[in-house]
Amino acid sequence: MQDIIVVGELNVDIILDGLPSFPEVNRERIASRMETVLGSSSAIFASNISSLGMRVAFIGKLGMDDYSELIIDNLESKGVDTSHILVDAKLRTGATVILSSGEDRMMVTYPGSMNHLTLADVPVDVLRQAKHLHFSSFFIQPGIRPQVGDLMRMAKAAGLTTSLDLQGDPDEAWDFDYAAILPHVDVFLPNESELLALTGDTELPAALDKLARHSNIIAVKCGSKGCLVSHEGDSFWQAPYLNAAVVDAIGAGDSFNAGFICKFKQGKTLPECADFANLMGAISTTAVGGTMAFANKCIIMETALHKFNQVIHL
Numbered sequence: 001m002q003d004i005i006v007v008g009e010l011n012v013d014i015i016l017d018g019l020p021s022f023p024e025v026n027r028e029r030i031a032s033r034m035e036t037v038l039g040s041s042s043a044i045f046a047s048n049i050s051s052l053g054m055r056v057a058f059i060g061k062l063g064m065d066d067y068s069e070l071i072i073d074n075l076e077s078k079g080v081d082t083s084h085i086l087v088d089a090k091l092r093t094g095a096t097v098i099l100s101s102g103e104d105r106m107m108v109t110y111p112g113s114m115n116h117l118t119l120a121d122v123p124v125d126v127l128r129q130a131k132h133l134h135f136s137s138f139f140i141q142p143g144i145r146p147q148v149g150d151l152m153r154m155a156k157a158a159g160l161t162t163s164l165d166l167q168g169d170p171d172e173a174w175d176f177d178y179a180a181i182l183p184h185v186d187v188f189l190p191n192e193s194e195l196l197a198l199t200g201d202t203e204l205p206a207a208l209d210k211l212a213r214h215s216n217i218i219a220v221k222c223g224s225k226g227c228l229v230s231h232e233g234d235s236f237w238q239a240p241y242l243n244a245a246v247v248d249a250i251g252a253g254d255s256f257n258a259g260f261i262c263k264f265k266q267g268k269t270l271p272e273c274a275d276f277a278n279l280m281g282a283i284s285t286t287a288v289g290g291t292m293a294f295a296n297k298c299i300i301m302e303t304a305l306h307k308f309n310q311v312i313h314l
């Protein structure tokens with residue numbers, strides 16, 4: 001039995017870090033560091049929630065190349081069950097090149113195999129072996145995108161709880177049928193700009209009002225402002241754990257998701273879920289990439305104590 005099944009995209013992040021500023025067209029900049037690490041929102045979530053102590057399996061699709069080996073080795077080293085990841089020799093594993101300068105990023109993604117995952121790759125008996133389904137990166141997975149509502153319904157029918165992080169829409173069209181899909185999502189996890197783009201509002205309360213009839217819990221990630229949680233017409237702000245020395249914000253949202261769902265599955269109250277989620281988001285900003293700060297339970301607990309003065313037990 002798994003606690004969490006993650007269905008989603010897999011790729012590597014090639015991070016060029018420490019830029020003095022972003023390059024202009026036809027200009028060059030020198031980065032002070034380069035790392036090739038596990039990327040993709042879904043994989044960072046899976047890796048980090050596994051580090052928090054949950055049993056996690058992943059369903060996704062890879063090409064047969066060095067990047068797919070790096071991804072599988074990384075997930076397995078964190079204890080994620082990769083036996084349901086399909087490897088297709090005809091495909092190439094995708095990559096995101098990230099230019100990172102402080103809390104800001106520029107990204108270019110070659111999707112590769114992440115375009116090819118479909119609902120047919122998600123065996124219902126594998127879903128049934130888990131207690132919770134997480135799905136992320138709706139707009140960049142054209143193969144499964146039209147069937148995400150069906151996926152959520154399937155999971156609910158199989159007795160799982162569900163969570164969804166849309167992530168950004170590179171086309172800026174924000175074509176997501178929230179009235180049809182969100183009723184089957186227990187925890188919706190957008191960030192502030194994604195939520196506003198989705199509903200076409202300029203203020204969060206108006207956006208939340210629009211979704212209220214269709215949704216269950218919504219946790220809106222607001223960067224260094226923390227998060228806003230809404231449920232059954234009530235909402236509250238949860239204060240952040242400020243990190244004055246952000247290394248990068250890559251994966252902060254996915255680490256937040258991991259913290260929130262970890263506590264949600266432990267039956268904690270919404271303020272407890274939101275507080276732990278903020279702490280995990282902040283911890284993510286203390287190291288390069290999305291998973292470096294979550295190497296193991298000891299490192300997570302030490303960072304919580306020494307950087308944020310919080311005693312946590314994992």
Ligand SMILES: Nc1ncnc2c1ncn2[C@@H]1O[C@H](COP(=O)(O)OP(=O)(O)OP(=O)(O)O)[C@@H](O)[C@H]1O
Nearest residue numbers: 191221222223224226241243251252253278281282
């Ligand atoms: N500078 C910071 N200091 C402290 N906490 C932060 C900081 N930046 C982010 N966080 C924490 O991480 C959470 C998620 O960050 P953010 O709002 O950037 O998500 P996101 O935009 O979805 O990120 P991602 O690009 O990883 O998907 C925030 O809600 C907050 O709790």
Ligand SMILES: [Mg+2]
Nearest residue numbers: 167191253254
């Ligand atoms: Mg995000």
